[in-house]
Amino acid sequence: xxxxxxxxxxxxxxxxxxxxxxxxxxxxxxxxxxxxxxxxxxxxxxxxxxxxxxxxxxxxxxxxxxxxxxxxxxxxxxxxxxxxxxxxxxxxxxxxxxxxxxxxxxxxxxxxxxxxxxxxxxxxxxxxxxxxxxxxxxxxxxxxxxxxxxxxxxxxxxxxxxxxxxxxxxxxxxxxxxxxxxxxxxxxxxxxxxxxxxxxxxxxxxxxxxxxxxxxxxxxxxxxxxxxxxxxxxxxxxxxxxxxxxxxxxxxxxxxxxxxxxxxxxxxxxxxxxxxxxxxxxxxxxxxxxxxxxxxxxxxxxxxxxxxxxxxxxxxxxxxxxxxxxxxxxxxxxxxxxxxxxxxxxxxxxxxxxxxxxxxxxx
Numbered sequence: 001x002x003x004x005x006x007x008x009x010x011x012x013x014x015x016x017x018x019x020x021x022x023x024x025x026x027x028x029x030x031x032x033x034x035x036x037x038x039x040x041x042x043x044x045x046x047x048x049x050x051x052x053x054x055x056x057x058x059x060x061x062x063x064x065x066x067x068x069x070x071x072x073x074x075x076x077x078x079x080x081x082x083x084x085x086x087x088x089x090x091x092x093x094x095x096x097x098x099x100x101x102x103x104x105x106x107x108x109x110x111x112x113x114x115x116x117x118x119x120x121x122x123x124x125x126x127x128x129x130x131x132x133x134x135x136x137x138x139x140x141x142x143x144x145x146x147x148x149x150x151x152x153x154x155x156x157x158x159x160x161x162x163x164x165x166x167x168x169x170x171x172x173x174x175x176x177x178x179x180x181x182x183x184x185x186x187x188x189x190x191x192x193x194x195x196x197x198x199x200x201x202x203x204x205x206x207x208x209x210x211x212x213x214x215x216x217x218x219x220x221x222x223x224x225x226x227x228x229x230x231x232x233x234x235x236x237x238x239x240x241x242x243x244x245x246x247x248x249x250x251x252x253x254x255x256x257x258x259x260x261x262x263x264x265x266x267x268x269x270x271x272x273x274x275x276x277x278x279x280x281x282x283x284x285x286x287x288x289x290x291x292x293x294x295x296x297x298x299x300x301x302x303x304x305x306x307x308x309x310x311x312x313x314x315x316x317x318x319x320x321x322x323x324x325x326x327x328x329x330x331x332x333x334x335x336x337x338x339x340x341x342x343x344x345x346x347x348x349x350x351x352x353x354x355x356x357x358x359x360x361x362x363x
Contacts (some may be wrong), residue, residue: 028101030104032080034081038079040057041077042054042075043074043194044076047070051169072148072177073148075147076150076152078148084263087100093118099326102120111243112250118254119254123189125137139152139157141185143254143255147178148182176258186244187269196233197233201300205285209224211291227288248264251355264343311353312353315346318350323342
């Protein structure tokens with residue numbers, strides 16, 4: 001995967017919507033470039049007293065048959081590039097064609113859509129890779145009565161903490177319904193934002209110190225790259241606050257009242273993250289002004305030194321110019337001490353001007 005200015009290509013995707021021009025609404029076309037790995041479905045079933053986990057790479061996964069024990073089933077689907085499998089699985093759960101289109105549309109803005117029998121949520125999963133680069137992944141979630149479908153592009157994700165809690169027989173998540181699982185998955189995504197924002201804050205502070213102490217022409221490119229990175233993160237994270245607010249205010253039988261206080265906790269986190277992003281955005285905007293001011297101050301220091309040197313040599317040049325004239329009758333030319341006296345006068349002028357400049361604190 002190519003990296004541009006330390007940002008993976010998924011963070012700076014080119015415009016690819018041309019591949020959908022002329023297609024009918026509901027066309028399932030994958031717009032991303034992440035096609036590594038295999039199509040895989042992990043089915044996790046749990047209730048207060050039961051837990052099971054099954055991984056399959058089958059081409060088609062049917063929904064559970066009626067009459068099985070009550071519980072929650074989490075279908076974790078990895079590999080959106082396999083559009084035929086995604087489409088077949090989505091239709092088996094009765095998903096709207098427009099929902100199927102948005103599941104594989106990696107350019108889709110974070111949002112929530114509600115239907116009679118399910119809720120559809122799109123969110124951007126943002127995390128750091130081992131090299132410290134920022135990755136952005138398209139994630140789609142579907143909440144049904146007793147199932148949660150999660151569609152993601154590749155195997156890497158931020159849901160290991162949720163999986164650990166599900167394996168714990170005494171965890172709160174095992175005692176609640178599918179909407180709480182949806183909350184837990186959204187909460188895991190938002191919590192990862194804090195790590196990304198902290199990493200971004202460190203980069204902003206390091207670059208700010210660099211601009212203040214050692215500004216270089218290459219620093220301009222670093223500022224521009226950081227500015228684009230902040231704006232891309234802002235574009236992907238800012239709509240999440242609106243998404244959570246819609247879930248809280250939504251009157252839908254799949255979102256229970258006892259789950260909404262937990263959603264409000266995510267909303268608080270979103271407010272905090274949004275404040276941090278706005279702060280770093282203003283800081284990156286001011287970095288260019290700081291750079292220009294630093295370079296201007298540096299240029300002023302150079303000009304001051306040059307001006308002082310010119311001021312010192314102007315009277316010396318004046319004296320040397322006078323005695324460099326080819327006149328025959330110049331009384332000082334025939335004096336035996338004329339040359340040492342002129343050099344002495346020049347030296348006294350230099351020392352006197354340096355003392356004067358020091359008293360004026362120009363040096």
